[in-house]
Amino acid sequence: DVKVTQSSRYLVKRTGEKVFLECVQDMDHENMFWYRQDPGLGLRLIYFSYDVKMKEKGDIPEGYSVSREKKERFSLILESASTNQTSMYLCASSGRTGGQLYEQYFGPGTRLTVT
Amino acid sequence: AQSVTQLDSQVPVFEEAPVELRCNYSSSVSVYLFWYVQYPNQGLQLLLKYLSGSTLVESINGFEAEFNKSQTSFHLRKPSVHISDTAEYFCAVTERGGATNKLIFGTGTLLAVQP
Numbered sequence: 001d002v003k004v005t006q007s008s009r010y011l012v013k014r015t016g017e018k019v020f021l022e023c024v025q026d027m028d029h030e031n032m033f034w035y036r037q038d039p040g041l042g043l044r045l046i047y048f049s050y051d052v053k054m055k056e057k058g059d060i061p062e063g064y065s066v067s068r069e070k071k072e073r074f075s076l077i078l079e080s081a082s083t084n085q086t087s088m089y090l091c092a093s094s095g096r097t098g099g100q101l102y103e104q105y106f107g108p109g110t111r112l113t114v115t
Numbered sequence: 116a117q118s119v120t121q122l123d124s125q126v127p128v129f130e131e132a133p134v135e136l137r138c139n140y141s142s143s144v145s146v147y148l149f150w151y152v153q154y155p156n157q158g159l160q161l162l163l164k165y166l167s168g169s170t171l172v173e174s175i176n177g178f179e180a181e182f183n184k185s186q187t188s189f190h191l192r193k194p195s196v197h198i199s200d201t202a203e204y205f206c207a208v209t210e211r212g213g214a215t216n217k218l219i220f221g222t223g224t225l226l227a228v229q230p
Contacts, residue, residue, distance in 0.1 A: 043159075
């Protein structure tokens, strides 16, 4: 079974703090994604990576950065957390070949509260 | 660019009744289509997908969806729902043959099954 794990299920941070959200997948997937999920807005793509050290902006990259130094790990960084970044953050990964083409596997999510 | 519309934010239904969750998409290129399900306090799981071939696709737990190219729709149906089907359902689309298999999600439909 594909496993995508996220470092925390719940996180509370203060405004202005630097926040790291970690995601690890164990299926040797090339692609990794960070989304935020908000009620009524669905999932919105923040950043994605299609290879080590490669990244591309998604639809809402402002206020975020990412790092992918190893294939299995994709980190989301909030340089200076703000209250409007309070949300559920979901990580996903996918391969590029075979029967699971285009299927994204999701982690359990991190619910971040910025106070 | 693609977009996905799920007009119903919430669908209440009684147990053992049929249900249809609507999904319409917009795209200037050919697409692949997906339904994901999110049970309470969990990440998203793939429910079913349309890549090619038969326009009617089925999941292992009794859901089915039909790709209708002329109506640009991919509605999800189940003839008889159970309490355990209570979850949020997301329709998603990606460009056929795209290099990074980015998914565009709808805003989600909460299926609330009542006894």
